[in-house]
Amino acid sequence: MSEVELTAEPGEKHQYSNANFLILGAMIEELTGMPYAEYRDQQIFEPLGMKNAAANKEGAYKKGYLSGYQAWFGFPVKSSVAYDNAGAPYGYIAASSADMVQFVKLLSGKGPDHFISDKTLDLFMTPQVQTGENRYYGLGIRISGPDTSREMIWHSGSTPDSHAEVFYIPETGWGGVILTNKNHILEEDGLYYLKNHIISLLNGDETEQVPNHSLVIQSILLGCVLLLIILSIYLWKRFRTRKFLKKGMELFLGLIFIGLSAGLIPVFTASTSSPWHSISVFAPDIALLTILGVILLAINGLLLFRLIFNKAR
Incomplete structure (x- = not known):
């Protein structure tokens, strides 16, 4: 990527790129002298108690990962897309719902002692650049409604045959995880509404109807x-x-x-x-x-x- 030209100065605007996270993963390997997956196991998953999490294909299948489904005209078809064994820095991390609960605890400040300092955790979740109306991006995490009673720390991610949503609401102390083993780009909106539906239930608010997927x-x-x-x-x-x-x-x-x-x-x-x-x-x-x-x-x-x-x- 040495010949790739920047489209904007760093910090000027938000442009998500998987390549940036791949570079970060390569830097971690260079600085630690360890494979990225091994570093994640030792420094992230084990301390957080994420027992079923893995950052490479071999570890994922060993711990129970199963490939998901792609949607063809609304019907689930077993995925033919290969597991991206080099994609962990930008999203190919396998984890169970119980593992993700441990991550939500970290966001809530109730993670293991000495795993991360309060100052660093606060920096992680501090808005760095605005990405939409009342939406911001931190250091790898998204923030909606910062410094309000509706503040939400969250992120979502997709592969061709799965989708994940994780969120934490500081005002209430509630958090949640949604994991699917089927995906289609036109069905992802339904999960956004489902997440808001869950949050409304937790807050005792009027729930928004989750729309039916249309073809x-x-x-x-x-x-x-x-x-x-x-x-x-x-x-x-x-x-x-x-x-x-x-x-x-x-x-x-x-x-x-x-x-x-x-x-x-x-x-x-x-x-x-x-x-x-x-x-x-x-x-x-x-x-x-x-x-x-x-x-x-x-x-x-x-x-x-x-x-x-x-x-x-």
């Missing part, structure tokens, strides 16, 4: 794919029977279809600010429908150009 985007894409299939059949029949469209229509539509097939994925990744690989693993059904759409657009465009060629003959 609107998948349904729209599926409809578009079916329409393109029907159009392909229609154009193929016209090609076979040498029935042509109105003058210039084949060229106009052919250029549109070829242009859409070439630009659909780049526009999709740019509009979502996500690389294609992330879309394919966090929303595999949407990725599949998008690829089918690209193929069908290209086929229809080529069929239209073939009609032009036949007409010219």
Whole structure:
């Protein structure tokens, strides 16, 4: 990363990057002379009593980790995504709900004596940069409503086949953990509402209805794919029977279809600010429908150009 240019000066604005945490993990290995997973075991997990936690693939499976599920059109399908054995610094840490309770105790200031000083723990949870309305980022932890009765210390994280939420509310002393073994980028909002629902119950407030997961985007894409299939059949029949469209229509539509097939994925990744690989693993059904759409657009465009060629003959 020595040739990568910064998009902003350090501390100027919040831009989360897994690469930054990988660099931090590499620094820890360099300074301690220990593998990152071993350092976490000795310095974090054991002192906190996180008996089932692990920071590498071997340790995770040994302590009971099971791969989760990806959502395909709302249905759970056993994940085919590999465990990221180098990803522990940014999130591939396996832990049980009981382990995460120990972490919540740390956030509450009730962790083991001498594990971390009060000053360091306070620094860890001090807002460093604003990330949204009344939302801030600390040193690897998120803070909402700081210095109010609604203050919440929290973080969430996702892999293609799991999702985790952990939160602690200083005003009440309550905390919570949500762990799932199925994930889809469009289903994560439901966990946000679920977390708020739990907090409302704890506070005795009116609970907010957790919305049902909707397959609107998948349904729209599926409809578009079916329409393109029907159009392909229609154009193929016209090609076979040498029935042509109105003058210039084949060229106009052919250029549109070829242009859409070439630009659909780049526009999709740019509009979502996500690389294609992330879309394919966090929303595999949407990725599949998008690829089918690209193929069908290209086929229809080529069929239209073939009609032009036949007409010219």
